[in-house]
Amino acid sequence: MPYDFDQPFDRRHTGSMKWQLYDEDVLPMWVADMDFPVPPPILAALHARVDMADFGYEKPSLALAEVICARLRRLYGWDVTTEQIMFIPSLVTGINAVARAIGAPGDGVLVQTPVYPPFLTAPTNQDRVTQMAELELVPNGRTFSYRIDYERMEAAVTDRTRLFILCNPHNPTGEAYSRAEQLRMAEFCERHNLIVCSDEIHCDLLLDDTQHVPMATLAPEIADRTITLMAPSKTYNIPGMKASFAVVTNPELRQRLAAATAGIVPWLNCLGLTAMDAAYRHCDDWLNELRAYLTANRNVTVQYVLEQMPGIKTTVPQATYLAWFDCREAGIEENPYEFFRREAKVALNDGPPFGAGGEGFVRLNFGCPRATLLEGLGRMKDALERLGRAGG
Ligand SMILES: Cc1ncc(COP(=O)(O)O)c(C=O)c1O
Structure with missing residues (x-):
């Protein structure tokens, strides 16, 4: 239609x-x-949910986790289990929770700038140090793109760096990182023993025939050090619904993230769960x-x-x-x-x-x-x- x-x-x-x-x-x-x-299917599902007149506590259903797993398999050939999906209200919450979960106060968190501003404040919110590696601007007449500057990455990282926060696709540069580029970043993170927080909130907003490659699909050992954050919020224009999720295949990282959110991050809003379900099934x-x-x-x-x-x-x-x-x-x-x-x-x-x-x-x-x-x-x-x- x-x-x-x-x-x-x-x-x-x-x-x-x-x-x-x-x-x-x-x-x-x-x-x-x-x-x-x-999208109309989300609106219809929300109307039906409101008509139930029940807004009590609601946990994400197994069926919703299965819908997410099926979608990850279909789009990226990525096989994850329902227990590896961790529901979070928003990605900014997720980034802050990861910054809190990884390392200790005073440790470094590496980010590539220019970047979505909460990447810079999440580390300092959690008593970490933000370490910036500026992307290199590549002019092309009146347009331009960016290249990852590995010399700057090496210069910014220290022996206190524990975490790298990646934005892919990148806000604000609009770049969708290729498999090869991500392999190079992953190699850097392995060499410096960094956990990767891969913010993939823009992964569905692909222009032309651009493909999205989730960092964690590159290799099992890369998945082991990666926390992926995703959501229907940007894609289907429902950021006010507060319904997002992390994919964490490594059980130890899952446990650390759960500990960092315990008692301070609420369950998802019940309408947000309905909106997410309709978005991923029908849109x-x-x-x-x-x-x-x-x-x-x-x-x-x-x-x-x-x-x-x-x-x-x-x-x-x-x-x-x-x-x-x-x-x-x-x-x-x-x-x-x-x-x-x-x-x-x-x-x-x-x-x-x-x-x-x-x-x-x-x-x-x-x-x-x-x-x-x-x-x-x-x-x-x-x-x-x-x-x-x-x-x-
Ligand atoms: C890269 C990136 N991450 C996170 C967010 C915000 O996510 P949320 O509204 O789920 O906190 C945005 C919003 O623009 C974004 O561009």
Whole structure:
């Protein structure tokens, strides 16, 4: 059944954080949720669940764990058992719990920047030290990508480093790491005896014919040191439902993670469990159509930047609905996030919170109807043109 992702969806009055943080004249293109209603099967399942009028304590069912296992087998040939699935409310909770579970206060946690800001704060929240290895920007005319800089990885790691947090697909670069690239990262982690926390929340948001390879599927010994975090939240636009999971095949790591969450991380919300179940059972068609729509939006974004915003450079994401703009040569003499918010009335994500390599960059969310995307890009272009005229 064709879904109409062009349909306007008014979120001003829904409680959406994305749409409420800024004044009404500002177009929000920041936080990573999409301006699309949830897939109809999720809505139907939630209506039915609400009609039960029972919101008591609920544990994830064995059937739900089996649905997840079947999906991992079907998509990645990854065989895991239901006891290796650990339910967690959210990935930020998961990242913090892993930082707490691995090593001791004062130990190091390695991350690759620029990266989703909670990667930088999770270690310090748990009395660990964040160690940043900046990715190397690879220019390609007006677009750019990133390469993992192993010299910087070696320079950042110390004998106190215990954990590496990987973002794959990567927010904000949009890179989906290949098997070969991940084998190289895994070799690095084995050599330094690091546990890997692989945040794969964006693994379903694949553009073009990009494939996702979970780190833990590379080899049994790599799975042994890996905690994988996944969720239906980004994919099906239900992050407010708080229903996610970790896949942990190593029983000792499972036990450590369980100990780190005991008493402080709640069970999942009962509606979140319903939403996850419906998402993974009934929404494949919706997801396929979403991917095609997001791929077209990615193309529109890149083409618009190349043709209409001469000073801006952009990534060409392979996954996610996030574009990352390099504004350092756009003639903007202030923080570009502030500039676009004030002069274009477009709210983006500011680069510096993404860590080393974020200064002069902004992140744009293109997970929205095409008309909204073009409105935002148009406002940004006009602001840049006014700036050019004022400068000239
Ligand atoms: C890489 C990554 N991890 C985690 C999250 C947030 O996950 P959650 O809402 O489940 O805490 C995001 C949200 O944008 C993200 O991009």
